[in-house]
Amino acid sequence: MNTEQLIETLSRDVPRVSRYAVLQRVATGIVAGGLAAMLLVTATLGVRPDLQVAMHGFSFWMKWTYTISLGIGAIYAITRLARPAPGSLRGLWLLAVPVLILTGIGVGELARTPSSEWLAMWLGRSWTSCPWLVLTLSAPIFAGLLWSFRKLAPTRLHAAGAVAGLGAGAWAATIYCLHCPEVSAIFVLTWYSLGILLAAGIGALLGPRLLRW
């Protein structure tokens, strides 16, 4: 086909494109993957029985605020890195804000607790499984994001993979909160963040292989 014929063909089908098309595409992938992760939680781990009560408490909302703000920051980064010439990523420093706030809460907790209980508070009852469960739940969300990327055009594949992993991890952690009964800030800061970072690291490694176009 010569170039002129190609242009003729392409110009026959020109749908309107919303300004927010990239955001919509990314959000659709995350929501679809998130629903799958939620099914996994309810079917295998089970929602914590005291969820109703917990939702009136501080620690549940502390955990959600932390993971959701990381998730929103990651979505912003994904919508930038899903485009050619993403420009400056200086805004990514904002992702440090929830981490710093949670650190502050954690330090306050430690100050109010006798040091003999610190270790039990830090390890909780589920530190061995928490990061792995967050990582596992991030897989369906990452898959949803891979679907989103099929119509997008990242040019920095390691970075795009890393923020996709970060987003998948953060939203997986948000869903994992429905199951996890842990309450301390330093637990969340360590083990949740570890699961999220693992997801981001794996995303960065897989990016060039999975996101090329």
Place this chain on the structure above:
Amino acid sequence: MATSEADLKALMIESLTGDAAAHGLLLRALVPLLRSFYRRRLALNEDVEDFVQDTLIIVHTRRQTYDQDRPFTAWLYAIARYRVIDHYRRRRQTVAIEDVESILIVEGFEDAANAHFDVDSLLTTLPPKQARAIRHPHVEGKSVAEAAAAAGIGESDVKVSVHRGLRALGARIRGSSQ
């Protein structure tokens, strides 16, 4: 045919509203730009037209990734650069290090921007009257008559200022390059 950043961006934005005519105009305007881009960056045995068509298809199918608040040509050449890099990566072929720069540099944009900065900084070293006389007709494209009216001086005065200013700049550049 539209070739400037502003024209291409305007066509792209119309195309995003679903305007098929603007979309066709845009794709046609991109063909010569892409041909010259790929001709300079690919080995002689590569089929430039394949790359041009491939890029047109991407501009068409992935146009939602264009952010209307950012320059259009930066978006376009980022895609074109990515296609070159991906092509060589796919074939596991190495690119000589001297060629990498030519793949990475955005077409002409950097030179133009640098030249603008250089001219601006040089002009600040001149007396304001001469700088204005050079800036108006030679940088901003006004006529001598317009420049004279804007500065409130005679046309011959403008011409003399331009002449003296350019001679002073010439002396300065020769001086600084020695």
